[in-house]
Amino acid sequence: MDGGRAQDFWLENLGEAERFNRWVLSRFARHLGEDVLEVGCGSGTFTVLMAARGHRVTGIDIDPSYVETAKQRVAKFSGCRVACGDATAADWPERFDTVVALDVVEHIEDDHAFLRRLARVLRPGGKLVVKVPAAPSLMSTLDRVVGHHRRYDKASLRETFRDAGLTPLSLSHFNVAGTLGWWLNGKVLKRTTPPGEQVKAFETLVPLFRAAESIVPPPFGLSLIGVAANDA
Numbered sequence: 428m429d430g431g432r433a434q435d436f437w438l439e440n441l442g443e444a445e446r447f448n449r450w451v452l453s454r455f456a457r458h459l460g461e462d463v464l465e466v467g468c469g470s471g472t473f474t475v476l477m478a479a480r481g482h483r484v485t486g487i488d489i490d491p492s493y494v495e496t497a498k499q500r501v502a503k504f505s506g507c508r509v510a511c512g513d514a515t516a517a518d519w520p521e522r523f524d525t526v527v528a529l530d531v532v533e534h535i536e537d538d539h540a541f542l543r544r545l546a547r548v549l550r551p552g553g554k555l556v557v558k559v560p561a562a563p564s565l566m567s568t569l570d571r572v573v574g575h576h577r578r579y580d581k582a583s584l585r586e587t588f589r590d591a592g593l594t595p596l597s598l599s600h601f602n603v604a605g606t607l608g609w610w611l612n613g614k615v616l617k618r619t620t621p622p623g624e625q626v627k628a629f630e631t632l633v634p635l636f637r638a639a640e641s642i643v644p645p646p647f648g649l650s651l652i653g654v655a656a657n658d659a
Contacts, residue, residue, distance in 0.1 A: 433572045433619050438493070440626045442472045446633035451529070452476050453637075454601060454652050455556045460524020464548060466514045467531035471497030477527070478504040485523070487512050515541055522550045529558040530650075532587075533575045542591035549657035555593055559584060561600060561651040567613025569620070584653050593655035600648035604636045605629070609649055 441447065452473065459482055468474045468486030470493045477484050478501055486501070486509040488494050494511040501507040515535060526545045535541040545555055560570065560578040570578065577583075581598045588595045608625060612618040 434574075436620045436623075437573065438469050438472075440623060442470055444626070444630045444633075446630055446637075448472055448476060450633055450637045451558065451601075451652075454599070455527075455558075455654065456480065458525060458554045458556055458596075458654050459527075460553065462521075462523045462525070464519065464523040464526045464545075466526060466528040466545065467534075468497055468509060469493050471500040471509065473527070473529060474507065474509065475500050475504075478507045483507060485519075486510070487514050487517060489513050515544070519548045521548075522553070523548055524550055524553050525556060526553070527556045529556075530560070532557050533559050533570075533577055533579070534573075536576055538576070538587055539590045542587055542593070546591045546593050546657055551657060551659055553657045554596070555588075555591075555655045555657070557584075557653045558601070559651050559653070561648055562606065565606065565609050565614065565649070567609070568617050569609060569613035572619040579651055581651065584651055588653065588655040591655075592657070592659065594658050596654045596656055598651060598653045600645045600650070601640070601652050602636070602649040603640065603645040603647065604632070605649035606647065 459477060461483060463477055463482045463484045465474055465484055465486045468488045474484050474486045474497055483506040486497055491511050494509055497509040501509055526549060532538050549555065560575060563578045563580060566578050584598055585595050608621060612621045
C-alpha cells in the first residue's frame with residue numbers, strides 16, 4: 428500500500444472512531460481558547476468537535492480533497508472556516524489563542540522551524556497543542572508508509588518546544604493499549620496498515636482504556652500530547 432492510500436485508511440477509520448476522537452479531545456480541551464488554528468485538519472474530524480464546543484476554528488490542510496470534505500462538515504458552524512494550503516509556508520495575518528496540530532509535526536522534516544512558525548501566530552499567553560507519535564523504538568513500516576520522519580520521547584518534544592521559543596506546560600503519554608498493536612503490526616508483521624477489524628475492535632474498547640488511563644497516568648503510550656505556551 429502506498430503512502431496516500433495508507434493515509435486515507437487512517438483518516439477514514441479514525442474519522443469514524445467517535446469514542447477515540449472524543450477521548451483525544453478530552454486530553455487537551457481545557458487548553459483551547461476562543462480562536463483556534465487547526466493545522467493539518469484533514470477531513471475535519473476534530474474541526475467539527477472543537478466547533479461544536481463553541482470555538483471559532485480556522486483549519487488548514489494541504490490535501491484539496493480533504494479540505495472539501497472538511498468545508499462541508501463545518502458549514503453549519505458560523506465563524507469556522509477551512510482553507511487549502513501548506514502550513515509550513517503559510518502566513519496568517521491574524522493571531523490565535525490556540526494552535527492545534529494533531530499527528531502533524533512528525534510529518535515535517537524540519538520540525539523545529541515549523542513550530543517556530545506556529546509560535547509566531549499565537550497571541551501572548553496563547554498555547555500550542557500537539558499530538559505526536561511516541562517511543563522512537565516503535566518506528567516501523569506503519570510510520571514510514573505515511574511519511575513519519577520520527578517518533579518522539581518527552582525530552583525531544585520538550586527540546587523542540589523550547590527551540591521554538593515556547594514554554595512546555597505539560598507532556599503526557601497517551602494510549603498504552605495502542606502500543607501493542609503498533610509493535611505487532613509494524614515491527615513484527617511489517618504491515619503498512621493494521622486490519623480494519625482491529626481498529627474497530629479497539630474503538631469498542633476505548634471506554635475501558637480511557638477509564639484506566641484516567642485512574643493511573645500511563646508511563647508510556649503510543650502518543651505524546653504536549654502543550655506549550657507563548658510567553659512572549
